[in-house]
Amino acid sequence: MHVTLLAIDLALVIEKLILIAVIVTVSLLVAMYETYAERKIAAFIQDRRGPNRAGPFGILQPVADGLKLFMKEEIVPNLSNKFLFILGPGLAMLTAMMTSAVIPWSSHIELFGRTIHLQIADVNIGILYIFGVVSMGVYGVMIGGWASNNKFSLLAAIRGASQIISYELAMGISLIALLMLTQSLSLKTIVQQQQDGLYYVAYQPVGFLIFLICAFAECNRTPFDLSEAESELNFGYHQEYSSMKLGFYLFAEYVNMFISSAVMATLYFGGYDIPFVNDAAFGAHYGQNMLAILQGLSLFLKVVIFIFFFMWVRWTIPRFRYDQLMRLGWKGLIPLSLLNMLITGFIVLLRQYGWHFS
Amino acid sequence: MQALTSRSKTVERKPMTIWERLYIPAIAKGMSITFGHIFKKKPTINYPEQTRPFSPVFRGLQVLNRDEEGRERCTACGLCAVACPAEAITMEAAERLPGEENLYREEKYAAKYEINMLRCIFCGLCEEACPKDAIYLSETFTAANYSRQSFIYGKKELLIPHPKLQPEAYEKAKGQRVKR
Amino acid sequence: MSVTHFLFWFLSIVAIFSAIMVVVSKNPVHSVLWLIMVFFTISGHYVLLNAQFLAIVNLIVYAGAIMVLFLFVIMLMNLNSDTEPQKNKWLKIAGVIGGGALLLVLVAALKNADTKNQIAQTGSGEIGLIHNLGIVLFRDYALPFEITSVLFLSALVGAIVIGKKE
Numbered sequence: 001m002h003v004t005l006l007a008i009d010l011a012l013v014i015e016k017l018i019l020i021a022v023i024v025t026v027s028l029l030v031a032m033y034e035t036y037a038e039r040k041i042a043a044f045i046q047d048r049r050g051p052n053r054a055g056p057f058g059i060l061q062p063v064a065d066g067l068k069l070f071m072k073e074e075i076v077p078n079l080s081n082k083f084l085f086i087l088g089p090g091l092a093m094l095t096a097m098m099t100s101a102v103i104p105w106s107s108h109i110e111l112f113g114r115t116i117h118l119q120i121a122d123v124n125i126g127i128l129y130i131f132g133v134v135s136m137g138v139y140g141v142m143i144g145g146w147a148s149n150n151k152f153s154l155l156a157a158i159r160g161a162s163q164i165i166s167y168e169l170a171m172g173i174s175l176i177a178l179l180m181l182t183q184s185l186s187l188k189t190i191v192q193q194q195q196d197g198l199y200y201v202a203y204q205p206v207g208f209l210i211f212l213i214c215a216f217a218e219c220n221r222t223p224f225d226l227s228e229a230e231s232e233l234n235f236g237y238h239q240e241y242s243s244m245k246l247g248f249y250l251f252a253e254y255v256n257m258f259i260s261s262a263v264m265a266t267l268y269f270g271g272y273d274i275p276f277v278n279d280a281a282f283g284a285h286y287g288q289n290m291l292a293i294l295q296g297l298s299l300f301l302k303v304v305i306f307i308f309f310f311m312w313v314r315w316t317i318p319r320f321r322y323d324q325l326m327r328l329g330w331k332g333l334i335p336l337s338l339l340n341m342l343i344t345g346f347i348v349l350l351r352q353y354g355w356h357f358s
Numbered sequence: 359m360q361a362l363t364s365r366s367k368t369v370e371r372k373p374m375t376i377w378e379r380l381y382i383p384a385i386a387k388g389m390s391i392t393f394g395h396i397f398k399k400k401p402t403i404n405y406p407e408q409t410r411p412f413s414p415v416f417r418g419l420q421v422l423n424r425d426e427e428g429r430e431r432c433t434a435c436g437l438c439a440v441a442c443p444a445e446a447i448t449m450e451a452a453e454r455l456p457g458e459e460n461l462y463r464e465e466k467y468a469a470k471y472e473i474n475m476l477r478c479i480f481c482g483l484c485e486e487a488c489p490k491d492a493i494y495l496s497e498t499f500t501a502a503n504y505s506r507q508s509f510i511y512g513k514k515e516l517l518i519p520h521p522k523l524q525p526e527a528y529e530k531a532k533g534q535r536v537k538r
Numbered sequence: 539m540s541v542t543h544f545l546f547w548f549l550s551i552v553a554i555f556s557a558i559m560v561v562v563s564k565n566p567v568h569s570v571l572w573l574i575m576v577f578f579t580i581s582g583h584y585v586l587l588n589a590q591f592l593a594i595v596n597l598i599v600y601a602g603a604i605m606v607l608f609l610f611v612i613m614l615m616n617l618n619s620d621t622e623p624q625k626n627k628w629l630k631i632a633g634v635i636g637g638g639a640l641l642l643v644l645v646a647a648l649k650n651a652d653t654k655n656q657i658a659q660t661g662s663g664e665i666g667l668i669h670n671l672g673i674v675l676f677r678d679y680a681l682p683f684e685i686t687s688v689l690f691l692s693a694l695v696g697a698i699v700i701g702k703k704e
Contacts, residue, residue: 044396049404084571125668128594135602139574142606146567146613154613161606168602185668316392317385 011114019120023100030303031254032062038254038311045315069247077240081147088144089241089248095137096255102126103262104188106272106296107279109289118292119188126187127175130263131168134218138164140252141227145237157237160227163325164218170333171214174207177337177344178267191271195279201268206340208268210333215260217329220253222314226322261306265299272299414535417480418499419511420473421518421531423492425463428520431492434468441487446477464490471516475501475509494518497533545586553579566612570605577601591668 043050145157434451584593
């Protein structure tokens with residue numbers, strides 16, 4: 001048995017590992033400051049000032065929060081399933097982070113004579129991958145809720161899981177309409193298609209709206225945050241959790257928000273394309289690395305706008321009742337997305353045949 | 359049914375139109391309202407750095423006053439203790455000895471003077487009862503400590519700083535409050 | 539031993555171990571979780587065969603949807619080891635004999651099966667990619683595909699009919 005295990009391109013592995021480390025760090029940092037932004041925006045919308053004690057303008061608040069969570073007593077319920085109890089928040093975090101693997105964060109940079117694509121994996125099923133990972137997100141909720149050995153947690157977990165499954169359907173169907181236009185599942189290709197011409201939101205406004213609403217539901221964000229409805233079910237599926245395990249659940253929500261904002265920006269708003277600028281000409285003029293940095297910033301700006309939107313909605317719209325949530329999902333969004341898909345397919349076919357029926 | 363007030367509104371129970379049932383216009387309206395609030399002036403006062411102006415009749419913690427030369431005004435007559443509805447004030451009198459004229463204004467003074475700040479209701483009756491203007495409700499408030507015992511203020515805590523030796527601390531303890 | 543080989547053996551061992559754990563686990567929830575593990579390893583095998591679409595669809599449909607429903611039902615029924623009915627001793631013996639007989643039949647049937655010269659196309663097969671799969675499904679097998687969808691639709695309607703209160 002001769003060892004040729006290391007025959008794979010070592011430079012590639014190192015490159016990808018660095019990229020993964022950077023992206024994970026950035027996601028966590030963004031999630032950290034999302035908690036700060038959430039509190040600030042909540043405060044501003046409610047005519048308050050928000051956290052402003054830790055550091056200038058309170059920018060050290062997330063650090064203080066994290067420290068507080070780490071310092072808290074870690075309680076594992078006596079009759080819970082210890083392994084699954086710990087696995088739950090881990091899974092929630094893992095699935096939240098895994099989606100970032102297929103998002104193209106920028107085009108490519110040239111460093112040390114290598115062309116480094118700023119995307120961890122350009123698989124040709126990018127969208128489906130996101131979809132698959134999102135559907136795994138249910139397990140973090142369900143396992144955590146069940147392993148707590150608490151009826152309230154279990155009920156909340158089941159409510160949360162069925163909500164995620166219900167909205168996944170409409171999300172998938174709204175994506176199919178988009179895929180008919182893109183003819184590709186690779187996110188990189190989709191971004192490149194949008195670089196010249198209109199963004200896909202112009203072609204798929206209804207699809208985008210459905211996707212947006214479903215993204216809210218998938219992230220358990222406020223009009224749909226029933227699984228953590230404090231007033232009804234104490235605290236939802238993470239009721240028995242404390243310390244950093246609770247922190248992981250809460251944090252996973254913010255990571256999810258970041259990633260789904262990135263997905264929406266990529267699919268419907270041109271991803272790393274700089275708006276109103278011809279990227280190729282710009283790159284030729286200022287160099288590829290400069291272009292890549294600006295493109296990354298451009299995507300980041302779009303993501304920030306989406307995150308702001310998420311928070312803005314959270315502090316505006318009250319929570320749905322559970323039956324209203326299900327009715328919106330099954331009777332509202334799914335028929336709408338089906339209709340959207342059919343119309344899109346019809347128009348795509350018409351265009352292929354040159355706008356006449358025969 | 360007759361309306362109870364002229365301002366009452368009758369609730370319309372018409373079925374919603376399609377446009378209303380879409381909810382999206384209503385949501386957009388709500389979002390615009392909350393967005394507008396982001397830029398509104400915040401009424402919050404950053405408390406420890408900024409404070410609200412006190413009302414001229416604000417009643418804070420008591421101080422025992424001194425006169426212009428720094429002599430204690432209190433003569434331990436006990437009128438404040440009598441006036442106190444919460445029975446928070448106790449005192450012991452002592453006679454001024456020769457050579458202490460620069461310390462106490464009258465021949466009799468309070469050797470011990472205690473106010474239980476946890477019993478005090480800050481009504482200000484002690485101040486009104488005092489014939490010598492010796493007790494005075496200052497602008498100091500939010501006293502904080504770890505034990506209940508420490509809220510029984512003795513002369514050490516109550517006496518205002520010396521107006522000549524520590525003029526700044528004196529002014530600060532005196533505050534802007536006017537006596538009614 | 540290349541990376542592919544290593545991955546193949548790793549995935550296979552994990553898959554078989556998880557599959558055994560599905561059967562052996564006392565707690566039904568653990569069984570379901572092990573089954574999800576099996577699906578993951580099988581998806582890994584699909585990826586090795588360059589069938590990324592199949593891999594991810596396997597995850598979405600089986601691990602992401604069907605297993606969640608399984609978990610739902612099992613969690614809500616609250617099956618514990620003490621609520622499990624006591625199994626008959628004879629039933630166990632019958633199970634062992636039945637399983638052994640099935641194994642014997644399978645070994646006898648597959649003994650002469652010609653599998654030696656069919657080599658899995660690791661990393662080079664094209665049929666599992668979405669483009670090729672789409673063409674095969676919608677050109678060559680359009681009718682069976684549509685019939686399957688009718689089957690699903692009827693199953694859906696049936697579920698609603700059963701679930702509806704009288």
